[in-house]
Amino acid sequence: MDALEFDKKISEISADEAGTNSELIEKVKCTMARVIKNELTPRQREIIVLYYYKGLGVSEIADKLDLAPSTVSRTIKRAREKIYKFLKYYYL
Helix, strand or coil: CCHHHHHHHHHCCCHHHHHHCHHHHHHHHHHHHHHHHHCCCHHHHHHHHHHHHCCCCHHHHHHHHCCCHHHHHHHHHHHHHHHHHHHHHHHC
16 A cells, blocks of 8 residues: 555545544544654645645645745655655554
């Protein structure tokens, strides 16, 4: 399972499953926050926050940070891979 498949799997958790697995979900969220804070580079962290938490698109982030869109996409991909690696270590 690669990082994209893992993202899809997490996003497919239904409301019923979330209720029965709320403790695990909270642990995963805490681990993700820890990884984002401690393991990502400052650029990766900034782009991940803008993309996932602020809801900005790749081109909006590129304009805001004066970067090429391909750089933003590549940074998101590498950050997701790093987050996945840590989550896989702890939970899979």
